[in-house]
Every structure is written in structure tokens, then in C-alpha cells.
Amino acid sequence: MKRIVLLVFFILILVSFSGCYDYREINDTAMVAGISIDAGKDAAYEVSVEVIQPADSETSTPKAKVLKESGNSVEDCLKRLVNAATKELQFSHCKLILFSEAVAIQGISDLVDYFLRDPEYRSDLFLAVVSGAQASEMLSTGEKESRISSYDYAAVIENSYTETGSVVPTRLYQFPMDGELSILPVFKKNNDQFSVSGSEGFRHGKKYAEFDLKFTQSVLLVSGEYKQGELLLFTDDGVEVPCQIKGVKTKKKIVGEDPLTVSVTVDCDILLTTLPVGFDISTEESMNETESEIARLLTKKLQEDWKTAYEENYSDIFGLEIYVYRHAPKKYENLNGKKADFKVQCDVELANFGISNERIYE
Amino acid sequence: MKGKTQENDLIQKEQPPFPDFKINSKGDLSQNAFLSSDLSENRAMLQRVFAGDGTFICRDFSTEKPGLASCFAVYFDGLIKNEIVFESVIRPIIEADIPVTSAEILSRRVILNVDTExxxxxxxxxxxMMMGDSVIFLDGCSQAVVASTKGFPVRTPQEPTGEKALLGPREGFTESVMMNVAMIHRKLKTVDFHAEPMTFGTRTQCRAFLCYLGSIVQPELLKEVKRRLAKIDMDGVLDANYIVEQISDQPRSLFRTVGLTERPDVVAGGLLEGRIALVLDGTPVVLEMPYIFAETFQVAEDYYQNFWFASIGRLLRVICYFLSITVPGIFVSLVSYHQELLPTDLALSVAQARVGVPFPLGVECFLMIVIFEVLREASQRLPDSIAQALSIVGAIVIGDAAVSARFIGSTTLIIVAFSGITGLISPRLENSVIVLRFWLLFCGSVLGLYGVLFGFLGIVLYLMSMKSFGVPYLSYCFSPHVQDQKDILIRAPWWVMRNRPAFFSMDVTRRKG
Structure with missing residues (x-):
């Protein structure tokens, strides 16, 4: 008898932990791949979702369908979409949220907050801005071309970050809610195709500046999140120096008190894809000179980009004030609105590049 | 066990004729009697007792030579070897040059047999006679001579089908108890080897030997095994499982607490670790006691090949066992309750595969497992040629037609096939795998991942509560001592395994020569 009571008790506990009410057949749900949020004409927002429709047969590929609803809040729009859909919408596989330019200017903090609080959304989905077109247009490209555009564009963001270092892949959980600065990638429409055109800086959740792809590379280099990619430097004479950067190690250190100076050392391997005019790597001595010259050019570029962002736009997009705030809060308080200084030092090592191996080490 | 002696019921030889030898409820003789000195009385008694047995043979023979009394030999046709009877019994008696006047002379000086009594x-x-011996009666003598003439057909040792090994010995036990004991004895050439004779079943009189190494086995363990064996009271023991179910600590359990093996090397290895083996007549399987959970993943080949490969193989078996029981349950719970945990591509392909399938995923999985088990069971019992045809039909019908007809989803088919194949890797756990797979599938279908987790915890708790002859069933599995772990998940090199399992053996140090 005691055993039976224990068993019943155990089952009751088990059922209270979980239960059949959660049950849903996977083919009775519709997976949402991406969401776009535009400013509405009649209402505040116009929300579109890209829904994946599983293929009818084993050999065919899944298709996408875009559903659109407008409402006074994103939640309102999503509820309307749920009611309109023939299947239960499942947001757990959503990988991309797109904001239109108008919404970005208006502010996206509340929207990001809404998605962060809802446990059904993955917190690692990408955020991006669509410039020069409606965000829903970008989702609709998949519907036309029989592909799932949200997943494709999410892959574009990821690849651009890891392969070219020209995009900051901001995920949902990385978007700052406390006034810190953030960068989101921007997609622009060119000949009916959307591609990454640069980045937009956000302060207090609102767009305040636009940056091109090269600027984004500088931000990633200084922040230490640069993986690899092509970087175009220019000599004082305007000669192009195309560099392929790998193995970036960035170190930051507070070195000066008045003015507060943050020293950033960027240590990287650079592969010269073509040897620019005026550069020589035939001897060890000339190679050292070339390395020093490239390091100088890189330092100059980073310093200039920092000046553009920090001094002209007063944007700590390079995260140096945040660094001071986190590592020396008292010094940050002493700043008291004053600007910090930034000293960058690059240490470059030319990487061996295959075919011209013999020439380098002659 | 040997029937109780019926000394008290003995009828004095001065009280002929013989009693009726009625059979009691246990199939044993209700009475016993001394043999008569009158040859014809003995013959009449035997013919009366075995009147219903057509294999009973009574061979009379005599000679003209002086001093040789009339005699006859009795035996069962088929249980004896004719050549042995002729060469070692009949010919020596007929050609005897000395007067054969007593059983003593007949036994010691005439019969040319290795074992007489x-x-x-x-x-x-x-x-x-039941054991295949011949009994020779002499006229005027109230004793008879038993000569060992056993010659019933016995299978020669072959490679065990259930425990195949690419390396190591290929011999397996046969149905002959003596041959089996000899095979073990041949590997353990020590005076420490004990083989205590026993019989089981009042009607079958199944001979058995309890084997152990006296200086290694724990006396308490031996005592407990003997106590349980002594309690067995049944009329027929035809196979090892008759004994297993009666001496197990948990006879209703899905898991074995008594080991079964077809290999003499496995038994010898077990005895060297302090285990006890019971060799039964009529079955090519020997029982090993105690038996712990970790042994289910050990195979003889582990010890005959490089320890790296042996360890990888054993780890694979452990992993596959857990995958086999958990994969269907986890798959159903993920797809039906926790779709967000699935990688997107997998979720898409599962959703795609399930379009148009009429059954809920849990039911679909259940049906597929049942079909798989039906096919497995059928192919096991059928002759090889038909089994192959069955496999082809099963593969085509289930693998192709059922998926094309949207009767089942292709992902479900893959999951069930994977679970089925991994379940076959540990044949010793095959039976428990089937039941546990259904149990965790049920838990996963009704309660999701929590269900699988709690179902699995229930299995672990159950295993932890089990014992085999007083030894915890999960012994060594969670032991913090490194020495204990050297033959559990992996097979450490021999030079590292210096100790015997402490639970079984008295003297734990070993393997140093």
C-alpha cells in the first residue's frame, strides 16, 4: 500500500513538472524564420513574419510564405498574425529580426526588450536594419525565389563577420538596454537584391550614425573581435595596400591619467595579396621596413576612424569609455564628461604567402 | 538434488521377492531393495521395472570355461557405446582365464574399464543405468558391477554462437556436463579447483557440478550459493534457466543477476576472480555467480586483443546501450514537446518527413519498434535462407513502401533503426533493452524530456537497489577507487590490473604470478 501511495505521489509530481498540455505535433506548427518590423501607415507598426512551409515530398525544398499584420504594438501585430495563420506559429527557430530605417530612428529598445522577455525567442537571433526599403520587402525576396530569406541573410551576417570582418553580428541578447552604444548591420537594396552596406550606430536604442564597411572593420579590430578579412590601407601617396588580416590579438590598457588615455595594441598577421608599389620584401631588412610601414598605416587608419567616431560624433562606438567604466570605475567618474584620449599601437607581422616564399627569405 | 536415501525403507535381502518399486509423486522410487543373489530374480525384477521401456537391454552371456558363473549385463540402448560394452565388458568376461565367482574379482581383474563400481x-x-553405465550381474552374487560405458551422442565442442570472438579460443560448451567440466579443468590446472557434484530434478536427475577455486572464493558466498541451490525442489531441470529463476535475487527483474556463458575461458576467468560456476548436464550454458551489471558490457575478446581496442569497443557498447534505450524517447519528446531544442535544419526535415503521416509521433515510434522486434524475433528463429528473405521483405516493406505510402516518417524510421541496431551490440542486455526502450518511449511521449529523465532515474534507482548474491549489482560502476575502474568502462592493460574484485574474492591481490 505504501508503495502504491508513493508511486501515485511520484506520478503526480511528475505530471505537475510537465504534461501532455505541452504536446504539439511538429507538422501542426509553422516555423517562423524571421520577423520584420516597419512603421505602419495607419497603425504604429507593421509586422511581417516569414513562415516556412515544409516541402510536400522528400526531394523538394521547403518554401517560405510571408504573413503581414499591422497594429499599435508589436505584440498586437503578432497576436493578429497568430490568429490569421492556419497553423500554430512557432518562433523558436526565428533567426533574424529586421527593423526598417524609420523604426530604427524611432527607437528599438522597447521592441528588443519585448523579444528578450519572451522565452519562445532565441536570444541569439540576429538584429539588422533595412535601409532604403521596407523591411518586409527583404523577407519577401525568399517567397519569390523559393528560398528562406531570413536564414540566408542571417548566414550573410555571420559570414561577413567571420570571413571579411566587415559586419558586427549583434545578437538579441547583445543589444544594450542601458544606454550603451551598439552597432547593427544595415542591408540596402541594390537591383532587387539586398546586401550588407555598412553599419548603424545606436545610442539609447535609437539610430544616430551610419558607418561604412571599412569603419566597421576598425571597430572590430579595436574591440578584439576581428576574425579575419580584407582591409584596404592607403599610403601617404594614396597607393592602395590590400591586406589580408588574420590572427588578431588586441590588448587594452589605461596608461595616462590626465588626459585619461587608453592604449590599444593590435597585434596581427598580415598577408599582402599583391605587393604595392614602393614596398620591398626581398631581404629581411626590407621586410622589417615593410612591416613597420604597414603597422604605421594601420595605426593611422584606426586613429582616424576613432577620431571620426569619438570626437566628431561623440560616439564611443570603439568601446573605450566602456572599457574604462568596467575596469577603472573611479577613473571613469573622474572623467566627468571630459573626453578620454586614445593611443593605438599596431604590431604587424607579415605572414608567409606561399608562392613568393623564396623571395621573402632570400 | 540426489534423492533422499531410503535406507530406512530397505527391504532385507532375506525378504524376496522384490517390491513393486512404485513411483512416488516426485518421480522417485518409493522403495529400495538389496539385490538378490539369484540371477533370475534380479533379471525378473529389472524386466518388470523396465517393462515399458523399449530401450532396456538385458544381455545374457556365459562360457564353457570352468569357474565362470552365468551372468548378464543390463543397459539402455543409445545411452551406451556398443564398442565399449563389447570390448571392456563382454569380451573380457567371456575370455576370462580365472574363475569369476564374485563381483570383486569381476570388477578388479576381469572388466577392462576405467571406472567400475x-x-x-x-x-x-x-x-x-540411467547415466549410461552398464550393470553386470553374476549368478550367486548379491552385488553387481557398474562399468562406465557411456556413449550417448554428444555434440563436439564448437564455437559458441551467442558469444563469437575473432580472437581467443573458439571452443564452446556442449550438452555434456563432464566434457564441460573437463574444458574448465583443462584451463585451471590447480589442486585448488573444486567441482562438487550435484543433481537437480527428481525425474530428470540432471547432473551438475559446482565449480570454484577454494582459496579464492569467499566462504559466505559459497555458503549462500549452496543454500539457494539446496532449496530447489522440482521434478525436471532441463536447462540452466530452470535454476537461474530459482536462485536469482530478483527473479522478476529484467536484468540478470546470474551470469550465463557458453565459453569455458569466460568461466575460467570468472573462477579466477572468485566467482562460482554451476555446470549443468544437457545445456551448453554455464551459470556464473555473482553477476554484476558491468559484466554485461564485457566480452571475452576484450581480454584477447590490445587494451586500446578493447576499451574503445567496451565504451562503444556502453554508449550504444544507453542510446538504444533512450533515443526513441528523447526523439519523441524533442519533436513533440521541445521543438526549440532541435537544430533548425533537423526540425525542418522532421516536419517535412511527417507531412501526411496519420499517427502521432509517439504511436508511430511504438508501431515501428514493434515491427522491428517482430522482424528480429522472426529472423532469429527461422532458418538462415528464410531469414534472409524476411530481412529483404522487411527492408523493402518498411524501409521504402511504408515511407512512400506516408504510413510512417523517414526520420522515425531512421531513429528506430538506429535504436534497434545499437540494441543488438550488447546481446546480454537484449531483453532488457526492448522493455526499457518502450518504457522511456512512453515516458517521453507522455511527459516530454522530464519524463525521459525521470524514467531513466527510475531505472538507475532500480539497478542500485539490486543485488546478486549479496553483491551490489552496480558494484564498481560508481566506485571512486581507480583500481576498481580498470575493468569496467575500459579494459586496462594486464600489468595495471593487479587486484581481483574485492566483492567476490578472499585474496584480492593477484595477477603477479
Whole structure:
């Protein structure tokens, strides 16, 4: 008898932990791949979702369908979409949220907050801005071309970050809610195709500046999140120096008190894809000179980009004030609105590049 | 066990004729009697007792030579070897040059047999005949001589089908108990080897030997095994499982607490670790006691190949066992309750595969597992040629037609096939795998991942509560001592395994020569 009571008790506990009410057949749900949020004409927002429709047969590929609803809040729009859909919408596989330019200017903090609080959304989905077109247009490209555009564009963001270092892949959980600065990638429409055109800086959740792809590379280099990619430097004479950067190690250190100076050392391997005019790597001595010259050019570029962002736009997009705030809060308080200084030092090592191996080490 | 002696019921030889030898409810003789000195009386008694047995043979023979009394030999046709009877019994008696006047002379000086015995009661006579021996009666002598003439057909040792090994010995036990004991004895050439004779079943009189190494086995363990064996009371023991179910700590359990093996090397290895083996007549399987959970993942080949490969193989078996029981349950719970945990591509392909399938995923999985088990069971029992045809039909019908007809989803088919194949890797756990797979599938279908987790915890708790002859069933599995772990998940090199398992053996140090 005691055993039976224990068993019943155990089952009751088990059922209270979980239960059949959660049950849903996977083919009775519709997976949402991406969401776009535009400013509405009649209402505040116009929300579109890209829904994946599983293929009818084993050999065919899944298709996408875009559903659109407008409402006074994103939640309102999503509820309307749920009611309109023939299947239960499942947001757990959503990988991309797109904001239109108008919404970005208006502010996206509340929207990001809404998605962060809802446990059904993955917190690692990408955020991006669509410039020069409606965000829903970008989702609709998949519907036309029989592909799932949200997943494709999410892959574009990821690849651009890891392969070219020209995009900051901001995920949902990385978007700052406390006034810190953030960068989101921007997609622009060119000949009916959307591609990454640069980045937009956000302060207090609102767009305040636009940056091109090269600027984004500088931000990633200084922040230490640069993986690899092509970087175009220019000599004082305007000669192009195309560099392929790998193995970036960035170190930051507070070195000066008045003015507060943050020293950033960027240590990287650079592969010269073509040897620019005026550069020589035939001897060890000339190679050292070339390395020093490239390091100088890189330092100059980073310093200039920092000046553009920090001094002209007063944007700590390079995260140096945040660094001071986190590592020396008292010094940050002493700043008291004053600007910090930034000293960058690059240490470059030319990487061996295959075919011209013999020439380098002659 | 050997029937109780019926000394009290003995009828004095001065009280002929013989009793009726009625059979009691246990199939044993209700009475016993001394043999008569009158040849014809003995013959009449035997013919009366075995009147219904057509294999009973009574061979009379005599000679003209002086001093040789009339005699006859009795035996069962088919249980003896004719050549042995002729060469070692009949010919020596007929050609004897000395006067054969007593059983003593007959046994010691005439019969040319390796094993003879003088008996004086009817029951001894019957028992000897049942074992395939011949009994020779002399006129004027109230004793008879038993000569070992066993010659019933016995299978020669072959490679065990259930425990195949690419390396190591290929011999397996046969149905002959003596041959089996000899195979073990041949590997353990020590005076420490004990083989205590026993019999089981009042009607079958199944011979058995309890084998152990006296200086290694724990006396308490031996005592407990003997106590449980002594309690067995049944009329027929035809196979090892008759004994297993009666001496197991948990006879209703899905898991074995008594080991079964077809390999003499495995038994010898077990005895060297302090285990006890019971060798039964009529079955090519030997029982090993105690038996712990970790042994289910060990195979003989582990010890005959490089320890790296042996360890990888054993780890694979462990992993596959857990995958086999958990994969269907986890798959159903993920797809039906926790779709967000699935990688997107997998979720898409599962959703795509399930379009148009009429059954809920849990039911679909259940049906597929049942079909798989039906096919497996059928192919196991059928002759090879038909089994192959069955496999092809099963593969085509289930693998192709059922998926094309949207009867089942292709992902479900893959999951069930994977679970089925991994379940076959540990044949010793095959039976428990089937039941546990259904149990975790049920838990996963009704309660999701929590269900699988709690279902699995229930299995672990159950295993932890089990014992085999007083030894915890999960012994060594969670032991913090490194020495104990050297033959559990992996097989450490021999030079590292210096100790015997402490639970079984008295002297734990070993393997140093």
C-alpha cells in the first residue's frame, strides 16, 4: 500500500513538472524564420513574419510564405498574425529580426526588450536594419525565389563577420538596454537584391550614425573581435595596400591619467595579396621596413576612424569609455564628461604567402 | 538434488521377492531393495521395472570355461557405446582365464574399464543405468558391477554462437556436463579447483557440478550459493534457466543477476576472480555467480586483443546501450514537446518527413519498434535462407513502401533503426533493452524530456537497489577507487590490473604470478 501511495505521489509530481498540455505535433506548427518590423501607415507598426512551409515530398525544398499584420504594438501585430495563420506559429527557430530605417530612428529598445522577455525567442537571433526599403520587402525576396530569406541573410551576417570582418553580428541578447552604444548591420537594396552596406550606430536604442564597411572593420579590430578579412590601407601617396588580416590579438590598457588615455595594441598577421608599389620584401631588412610601414598605416587608419567616431560624433562606438567604466570605475567618474584620449599601437607581422616564399627569405 | 536415501525403507535381502518399486509423486522410487543373489530374480525384477521401456537391454552371456558363473549385463540402448560394452565388458568376461565367482574379482581383474563400481541395491543399479553405465550381474552374487560405458551422442565442442570472438579460443560448451567440466579443468590446472557434484530434478536427475577455486572464493558466498541451490525442489531441470529463476535475487527483474556463458575461458576467468560456476548436464550454458551489471558490457575478446581496442569497443557498447534505450524517447519528446531544442535544419526535415503521416509521433515510434522486434524475433528463429528473405521483405516493406505510402516518417524510421541496431551490440542486455526502450518511449511521449529523465532515474534507482548474491549489482560502476575502474568502462592493460574484485574474492591481490 505504501508503495502504491508513493508511486501515485511520484506520478503526480511528475505530471505537475510537465504534461501532455505541452504536446504539439511538429507538422501542426509553422516555423517562423524571421520577423520584420516597419512603421505602419495607419497603425504604429507593421509586422511581417516569414513562415516556412515544409516541402510536400522528400526531394523538394521547403518554401517560405510571408504573413503581414499591422497594429499599435508589436505584440498586437503578432497576436493578429497568430490568429490569421492556419497553423500554430512557432518562433523558436526565428533567426533574424529586421527593423526598417524609420523604426530604427524611432527607437528599438522597447521592441528588443519585448523579444528578450519572451522565452519562445532565441536570444541569439540576429538584429539588422533595412535601409532604403521596407523591411518586409527583404523577407519577401525568399517567397519569390523559393528560398528562406531570413536564414540566408542571417548566414550573410555571420559570414561577413567571420570571413571579411566587415559586419558586427549583434545578437538579441547583445543589444544594450542601458544606454550603451551598439552597432547593427544595415542591408540596402541594390537591383532587387539586398546586401550588407555598412553599419548603424545606436545610442539609447535609437539610430544616430551610419558607418561604412571599412569603419566597421576598425571597430572590430579595436574591440578584439576581428576574425579575419580584407582591409584596404592607403599610403601617404594614396597607393592602395590590400591586406589580408588574420590572427588578431588586441590588448587594452589605461596608461595616462590626465588626459585619461587608453592604449590599444593590435597585434596581427598580415598577408599582402599583391605587393604595392614602393614596398620591398626581398631581404629581411626590407621586410622589417615593410612591416613597420604597414603597422604605421594601420595605426593611422584606426586613429582616424576613432577620431571620426569619438570626437566628431561623440560616439564611443570603439568601446573605450566602456572599457574604462568596467575596469577603472573611479577613473571613469573622474572623467566627468571630459573626453578620454586614445593611443593605438599596431604590431604587424607579415605572414608567409606561399608562392613568393623564396623571395621573402632570400 | 540426489534423492533422499531410503535406507530406512530397505527391504532385507532375506525378504524376496522384490517390491513393486512404485513411483512416488516426485518421480522417485518409493522403495529400495538389496539385490538378490539369484540371477533370475534380479533379471525378473529389472524386466518388470523396465517393462515399458523399449530401450532396456538385458544381455545374457556365459562360457564353457570352468569357474565362470552365468551372468548378464543390463543397459539402455543409445545411452551406451556398443564398442565399449563389447570390448571392456563382454569380451573380457567371456575370455576370462580365472574363475569369476564374485563381483570383486569381476570388477578388479576381469572388466577392462576405467571406472567400475560395486553396487548392492536396486536403486544404485537404476541410477547407474540411467547415466549410461552398464550393470553386470553374476549368478550367486548379491552385488553387481557398474562399468562406465557411456556413449550417448554428444555434440563436439564448437564455437559458441551467442558469444563469437575473432580472437581467443573458439571452443564452446556442449550438452555434456563432464566434457564441460573437463574444458574448465583443462584451463585451471590447480589442486585448488573444486567441482562438487550435484543433481537437480527428481525425474530428470540432471547432473551438475559446482565449480570454484577454494582459496579464492569467499566462504559466505559459497555458503549462500549452496543454500539457494539446496532449496530447489522440482521434478525436471532441463536447462540452466530452470535454476537461474530459482536462485536469482530478483527473479522478476529484467536484468540478470546470474551470469550465463557458453565459453569455458569466460568461466575460467570468472573462477579466477572468485566467482562460482554451476555446470549443468544437457545445456551448453554455464551459470556464473555473482553477476554484476558491468559484466554485461564485457566480452571475452576484450581480454584477447590490445587494451586500446578493447576499451574503445567496451565504451562503444556502453554508449550504444544507453542510446538504444533512450533515443526513441528523447526523439519523441524533442519533436513533440521541445521543438526549440532541435537544430533548425533537423526540425525542418522532421516536419517535412511527417507531412501526411496519420499517427502521432509517439504511436508511430511504438508501431515501428514493434515491427522491428517482430522482424528480429522472426529472423532469429527461422532458418538462415528464410531469414534472409524476411530481412529483404522487411527492408523493402518498411524501409521504402511504408515511407512512400506516408504510413510512417523517414526520420522515425531512421531513429528506430538506429535504436534497434545499437540494441543488438550488447546481446546480454537484449531483453532488457526492448522493455526499457518502450518504457522511456512512453515516458517521453507522455511527459516530454522530464519524463525521459525521470524514467531513466527510475531505472538507475532500480539497478542500485539490486543485488546478486549479496553483491551490489552496480558494484564498481560508481566506485571512486581507480583500481576498481580498470575493468569496467575500459579494459586496462594486464600489468595495471593487479587486484581481483574485492566483492567476490578472499585474496584480492593477484595477477603477479
Amino acid at each position: 560395486i553396487i548392492s541395491t536396486a536403486k544404485e543399479c537404476f541410477d547407474a
